[in-house]
Amino acid sequence: MVAVSLRAAGVAASAYVRRPGQRLPCLFRRAFSDDDDDDAPPPPARVALAQVRSTMNKTENMAAVSKCAALASAGGASFLCLPECFAFMGQSAKETVEEAEDIFPSRAPDGAPRTGIIDALRSFAVEHNLWISAGGMHERTTCGEEKVFNTHFVLRPDGSLAGLYRKANLYDVSIPHRGIDLRESATTVPGSLGTVLVRDTPLGTVGLTTSYDVRFPEMYSALADAGADCVLVPSAFTVPTGAAHWSVLLRARAAEGQCYVFAAAQVGVHGPRRRSYGHSMAVDPWGEVAADAGGYGGLQRVGRGMVAEGAGCAGNEHDEPVPTPSVVFCDVDREMIGTVRERIPIAKQRAASQVRYGLPTDGLQEE
Numbered sequence: 001m002v003a004v005s006l007r008a009a010g011v012a013a014s015a016y017v018r019r020p021g022q023r024l025p026c027l028f029r030r031a032f033s034d035d036d037d038d039d040a041p042p043p044p045a046r047v048a049l050a051q052v053r054s055t056m057n058k059t060e061n062m063a064a065v066s067k068c069a070a071l072a073s074a075g076g077a078s079f080l081c082l083p084e085c086f087a088f089m090g091q092s093a094k095e096t097v098e099e100a101e102d103i104f105p106s107r108a109p110d111g112a113p114r115t116g117i118i119d120a121l122r123s124f125a126v127e128h129n130l131w132i133s134a135g136g137m138h139e140r141t142t143c144g145e146e147k148v149f150n151t152h153f154v155l156r157p158d159g160s161l162a163g164l165y166r167k168a169n170l171y172d173v174s175i176p177h178r179g180i181d182l183r184e185s186a187t188t189v190p191g192s193l194g195t196v197l198v199r200d201t202p203l204g205t206v207g208l209t210t211s212y213d214v215r216f217p218e219m220y221s222a223l224a225d226a227g228a229d230c231v232l233v234p235s236a237f238t239v240p241t242g243a244a245h246w247s248v249l250l251r252a253r254a255a256e257g258q259c260y261v262f263a264a265a266q267v268g269v270h271g272p273r274r275r276s277y278g279h280s281m282a283v284d285p286w287g288e289v290a291a292d293a294g295g296y297g298g299l300q301r302v303g304r305g306m307v308a309e310g311a312g313c314a315g316n317e318h319d320e321p322v323p324t325p326s327v328v329f330c331d332v333d334r335e336m337i338g339t340v341r342e343r344i345p346i347a348k349q350r351a352a353s354q355v356r357y358g359l360p361t362d363g364l365q366e367e
Contacts, residue, residue, distance in 0.1 A: 049330070256346070268322075
């Protein structure tokens with residue numbers, strides 16, 4: 001068995017990469033045959049997906065992020081993904097706006113930059129030699145409204161900014177019988193760029209999205225067509241929508257785009273009116289779940305390419321489904337991406353297709 005073992009923060013973990021002789025789906029047997037071991041490519045890049053329970057306390061939240069960065073580094077990861085609202089989870093629109101910070105000091109709306117969050121993340125990136133996906137920070141705007149951007153940005157290991165995406169599809173959802181009435185548009189200005197890529201990362205070309213975007217498949221098709229090897233979906237799904245849709249949406253986006261999907265998630269109780277589903281998840285280009293950090297509805301599963309670090313038995317003093325903070329790992333095999341796309345050439349067929357959509361018809365007309 002090919003395995004990597006580590007012990008960090010007093011917790012043992014093993015990453016199961018592949019068992020020699022393990023039977024894989026027929027589509028991949030040639031590409032991953034044991035007969036090819038002598039000519040095997042370099043080891044794949046490892047990504048760490050954080051799972052945290054953010055609250056209104058920024059100091060505690062950033063301490064949890066710091067621990068995740070240390071765990072990621074100790075586990076051999078070169079890329080750390082943080083969930084949406086990693087630095088602050090407020091209980092009101094007023095709190096969200098008041099606690100927003102800046103990414104570009106020169107654009108601070110009042111001329112007095114607030115950069116505590118990005119400064120801390122830069123120090124974590126440098127200290128642990130990590131790429132960091134900051135999965136959703138409340139960024140102050142200059143539009144004159146009492147609103148923020150929900151901004152997902154990526155830092156290089158030297159702390160420099162590699163890419164930035166402002167969430168375009170906002171979560172306005174009402175489920176009265178479940179007591180859910182969340183309107184992100186009350187506090188957030190939508191971004192206008194839907195195809196944001198970060199190139200030359202250890203994971204290849206990475207597409208940036210955030211949470212509710214996962215319900216818009218056309219966005220993910222555009223990212224895949226533009227060259228994304230992986231797509232990031234940092235999230236804070238509610239428990240009802242997460243239980244119903246989280247896994248199936250992530251697997252669908254991975255299978256459609258024939259790319260890895262990495263979704264770092266919030267989990268647990270954030271306050272009297274908000275719980276998040278959890279299940280930080282990695283999905284491979286074949287649509288199989290490669291890592292699951294657990295959450296409501298079950299603990300993390302142990303399987304191919306998966307490791308949970310910082311996690312243990314269910315439950316703690318907050319009556320949470322799994323302990324936090326924690327990370328799970330997944331190894332990115334870019335040969336697998338190419339193999340899947342070669343065998344089922346969706347992107348090529350889509351580019352060459354003469355079929356046009358959007359004009360309703362009963363189909364009885366002569367073509």
